[in-house]
Amino acid sequence: MTDHPAELHERRILGTELLWAFGVGVLIAATLSVIVFTALTRDINPPSNVERIDPKTLHLSGEFAEQNLGTTVTADGGVTVRVIATQFMFVPRCIAVPRQRRVTLRFATPDVVHGLLITGTNVNTMVVPGFVAQVHTEFPRSADLLMPCHEYCGLGHSEMWATVQVVPEDDFKPDQDGRVSCAQR
Amino acid sequence: MRNAERLCLAHFCVAFAAFLGAAMLGAWQMWVRSPLGANIGTPGQYFMSVTAHGVAMAYVLSTFFIMGFGYFVAVTALGRPLPGKVWAWAAFWMAVLGVVMALVPILLGQASVLFTFYPPLTASPWFYIGLVLVVAGSWVWCVLMLVAMRAWKRENPGQPVPLAMFGTVANAVMWLWTTVGVAVELVFQVIPASFGLVQTVDAGLARTLFSWTLHAIVYFWLIPAYIAFYTMVPRAAGGRLYSDTMGRVTFILFLIYSLPVGMHHLMMDPQHGNGWKFIQVLLTAFVTVPTLLTIFTISASLEIAGRLRGGRGLFGWIAALPWERPTVLAAGLAFVMLGFGGFGGLINMGYGMNAMVHNTSWVTAHFHLIFGGSVVIMYFAIAYEVWPRLAGREHPSPAPLRLQLWLWFLGMMVMTLPWHWLGLQGQWRRVANFNYADPIIAGWGPLVVVSLGGGLVLLASALLFVRNLAVLHRSPVPTLQRPLYALAVHPPQRVPAALNGFGLWNVLVLILMLLAYGYPLAQFVIAPSPAAMVHRVN
16 A cells, blocks of 8 residues: 555544644634533523422422412512422413513423423423422513423423413502412413 | 345334334324314323423333444354354343333323333333333343454454444443433333332432433444445445545544533523533533534545545535435435434534523424434435344335435424524423413424424435335345445554453443432432322323
């Protein structure tokens, strides 16, 4: 094998490969840097609160009992929404949230694995029995958004969805218990 | 050798029969999800179909094709008879029995849990046991691949294992590691629940175990395509492999990095902390390395071929390549789909960015492009190269082969590009029928119809593929004796032991798996999460 053109000599081949590998290394370093930078400075992380809850009893008492579901505004102004995902609906079926204000969404399931997203936003989480799924977000625009179950949960999966009403601050009025329900339209 | 040829053909026939059925189901699913087919079919039929499509494509097509191709490589690349042929046939029939065992409950509607299971949903136990038999058959294949390589090494001391076989054994070793997760999930959690022996399942643990398998299984499907890139495509193009060493490094990197990354499928799950998720994102970033190295090496190999054929200038060698040859054409189309699919994959692995696309059509588009696109089109190319050698007959004409490959590429692009866009709009997955009366969903209608068009082109291509093989099988043209595997520019004389075996790398896999999955799995033992009640679908 002595008749190779210069660019196919063994050392030349190794040189091009090392150069390419260096480029690959730079690409990976850049990608990971962006991920770390946004995670640390903009708090862009996956929803991962690792908070246990018993699926067999969560509906009996505590925050996921029926009377506590939906949107609640606490005395300090924090907005928390609690929703149960169950075969094959969300309870409640409609949630009201204020525009341009930090909202905490908390989900739990008494039965099987569910998941959800809210169209047009980055809200996305799995709802796994045994754990509370929690997402913090801010809704920038007033709109009616879809919140479907996006994980197969049984034959009725396609019918499982809820509505998110994002309302302007002026229309977001808690009652005396600090609770807000969807407007009837 | 006749017996080995029949063995390979038997595997390919099962693989492609499953493929054809699954392609038909896929087209039907797209029809009923679209505005044109709204209100056709029940959810029961739809999810039965999705389960059958996923099982047939992901478990039957892939496993049987890879086993058949592995036996072919072991005989042809090593140039020695296959050891343990009786075991190979026994494994084949066990896996066939497993397929039938799984298929019956699926078709009876007793196993509509999709190919990813979702416990605490629980199907007929025979569905899971059938799939375990398929996996057990593939384990026999893994052992036979290791035995064949050992025997060859004994007969050829100090010689480098031929690259095609090195890649095949890398895949076998990786597959043994890969299947541990799903096997533990099925044997210790799901099958006892399906028999009614236990009433609850730890869903978080089950998801974690499945994630162990879920990413590496994709590389199990992919590696035969890469073996073809390194060993068949340069030869088909009339050139040489740029670097044999790079091929070995690539297969070793796949073995190491395919496994400790599965948790990126659980990025949106509540049962794992951000630190563990981030460690696996970090490792996932490294799994891009073997693919990026391959793109370089194969492009360089093709450039050699193009220049030998008189191509000039920076890009002139591309036009000079023999694109009329099906294997070269398939590789070119596979690279384009790998590019789009790989880019989508970078978004999926992007930690926080995953929230934009998780469980949307974007993900469906991603894995259809990578597996259904790049990998399956290379399965076609391999079948077109290998089948004539097995059947002793030659394709009467390459034109229908090229047409079939082009249709597959065009269909896949037309189907998946709209899916990417719809995914970004929030179109979610696993839906039997959309409510097109909703204003948000109505806006998606036209793109769903476009993607359905792509799906129908794919079905046409699948039918043409089977027709091409049938024509080949009755072809009067005897096969031409021609070499299959490419020589490297500098064929290796001696390679370091680390690049000629897997002992060292298994230790590294173990360390990385302990790092990545040690605590995330141990947490379910240290502090068990509250278990979920079993929900039967049968």
